[in-house]
Structure formats: C-alpha cells, structure tokens
Amino acid sequence: MRRQPILVGAIVFIIILNLISPMVGSAPFNLESALKMALKIFGTKYVIDQFGPQINDLINGITRNQEGLSDENTSIKTKIVPILSAGTGGYIGAVQVCGSEEQVEKVKAVLQLEGAFLGEALRATVLVPIDRINVADGIKRVSGVGVSAIVDFQL
Numbered sequence: 001m002r003r004q005p006i007l008v009g010a011i012v013f014i015i016i017l018n019l020i021s022p023m024v025g026s027a028p029f030n031l032e033s034a035l036k037m038a039l040k041i042f043g044t045k046y047v048i049d050q051f052g053p054q055i056n057d058l059i060n061g062i063t064r065n066q067e068g069l070s071d072e073n074t075s076i077k078t079k080i081v082p083i084l085s086a087g088t089g090g091y092i093g094a095v096q097v098c099g100s101e102e103q104v105e106k107v108k109a110v111l112q113l114e115g116a117f118l119g120e121a122l123r124a125t126v127l128v129p130i131d132r133i134n135v136a137d138g139i140k141r142v143s144g145v146g147v148s149a150i151v152d153f154q155l
Contacts, residue, residue, distance in 0.1 A: 052080035059149045077101040085112040099145035106142045109133045
C-alpha cells in the first residue's frame with residue numbers, strides 16, 4: 001500500500017505548517033528547520049507506534065496504576081499518544097492519557113496550548129485530548145479523558 005506513506009507525509013506536512021506558521025511572520029522560512037521538525041515528528045511517531053505499550057506499562061508500574069480497576073463500575077484504560085505543542089514554538093512528544101476504555105480509544109493525540117496573559121504575570125499550559133493528529137481538519141476534544149503522564153524523548 002503505497003498510499004499510506006503519502007497520506008502520512010501529507011498529514012505531517014500540514015502539522016509542520018501549523019506548528020511553524022506563528023514563526024513565519026517573524027522570521028524568514030527556514031527549510032532546514034522544517035525538515036528537522038519533520039524528522040522529529042516521524043521519529044516520535046515511530047517510537048510511540050513501536051514502544052507505546054511498553055512505555056505505558058512502565059508508567060503504570062511507576063504509578064502503581066492497574067488498568068481495569070476503578071472506584072466505580074467503569075474500567076480505566078491508559079495509552080500513550082503524541083502531544084502536539086503550540087504557543088511558544090512547536091514541539092512534539094508523548095503523553096499517557098487515561099479514562100474509560102471507550103473514550104481513551106478515541107484519543108489520537110493531545111494538543112498542548114501555552115500562553116502568557118496579563119503581560120507575563122500569568123502563564124497557562126492547557127492539555128486537550130483530541131481525536132486526530134491532523135489539526136488542520138479542526139479539533140474535536142475527547143471528553144472524559146485526562147493526561148496522567150508526560151513523556152519526553154531526548155532527540
């Protein structure tokens with residue numbers, strides 16, 4: 001299936017444009033930086049696809065979280081998804097999300113929005129579980145899901 005790599009490439013390109021668009025107005029477009037970001041995105045996505053379950057199990061072990069157990073009659077599920085950051089430049093990493101199995105399965109990424117308000121007196125970081133990686137198609141929040149861990153990759 002040769003269409004899948006082309007589709008993935010197009011999606012990544014759209015993400016890159018969305019992440020760097022705030023920077024384009026203030027500085028000349030830098031193709032080398034855009035290509036490095038593309039490699040980081042592909043690399044992070046590859047690591048999550050290949051090792052997400054093991055990373056998830058490691059975090060669950062550290063936090064002593066046992067999937068399937070909860071205080072209610074709802075089972076708890078966790079998984080690792082990419083985190084897309086915007087606000088003070090563009091970055092990509094991973095997070096562990098948790099919630100009901102039905103809702104967690106809908107989450108494809110977490111959007112991290114950062115900003116300063118009231119001058120620089122107030123800073124905020126907002127983490128929003130979303131149902132797609134391609135934010136160019138719009139953002140749909142997945143309710144009932146929270147972020148339980150942030151995973152940093154050294155690049």
